[in-house]
Every structure is written in C-alpha cells, then in structure tokens.
C-alpha cells in the first residue's frame with residue numbers, strides 16, 4: 668500500500684480557464700466539462716490537478732511505469748464520489764479523497780496494489 672498527498676493554491680489555476688491549450692494539456696474533456704458546469708470551476712480544476720499529483724506520488728515508488736499528469740484523470744460517480752482513471756480506464760486499486768476551501772485544495776490518494 669502507498670499514499671500520496673498534494674495541496675494547491677487555487678489562484679494558480681485561474682489562468683488555465685482562459686487558455687484552452689493549457690487546459691487540454693493537463694485535463695481530459697470530462698474533467699473540463701465537470702469543472703465548467705460548477706459555480707467555481709477553477710477550484711474543481713485545481714483539486715483535480717492536486718489529485719493527479721497525489722496519485723502520481725503514490726504510484727511513483729511502487730510502479731515501474733512512466734505516467735504523465737495527463738494520463739491520470741479524475742471522474743465522479745453519480746453521487747459525487749471521485750475516482751481515478753489511468754490512461755482513461757477506471758483503476759479500482761487507487762482511492763482518492765478531495766477537499767476545497769476558498770484558497771486551497773487538497774487531495775489524498777491511496778494505492779492498494781500494483782496497478783500493472
């Protein structure tokens with residue numbers, strides 16, 4: 668089992684909203700559309716970025732694979748619970764939890780087992 672955590676300042680992500688190329692470099696279309704439909708889109712983008720970093724940290728020490736931030740995506744179940752996809756496929760061996768405040772977002776990831 669392994670754990671990863673990341674905290675981000677929301678403000679840093681405001682510019683992403685104005686730059687489609689930036690958005691598409693880090694986020695898949697489901698992450699973008701989920702965030703844009705919310706009242707405060709930037710905090711949802713920021714927490715997704717934090718979650719990708721937390722997952723990456725948790726995977727780094729156990730997996731002998733090269734993953735970029737864009738290979739890790741975050742989706743939500745119908746009741747809002749976030750889950751992780753690796754290269755667009757749901758990965759049930761990783762659990763995440765996300766939280767936002769006005770200024771910061773935080774994400775924790777736990778990897779239960781080798782994913783490959």
Ligand SMILES: CC(C)(COP(=O)(O)OP(=O)(O)OC[C@H]1O[C@@H](n2cnc3c(N)ncnc32)[C@H](O)[C@@H]1OP(=O)(O)O)[C@@H](O)C(=O)NCCC(=O)NCCS
Pocket residue numbers: 710711714743746747748749764765766767768
């Ligand atoms: C889901 C809940 C825990 C979020 O807590 P919060 O303090 O409002 O917000 P936080 O910033 O800490 O967390 C938000 C994140 O929680 C996560 N979340 C949402 N629903 C979730 C669920 N069912 N299980 C686990 N995580 C959940 C999401 O990742 C969300 O961020 P995202 O939308 O960017 O993906 C809270 O709204 C809750 O308990 N809801 C269920 C009960 C409810 O609706 N109560 C209101 C009755 S008055």
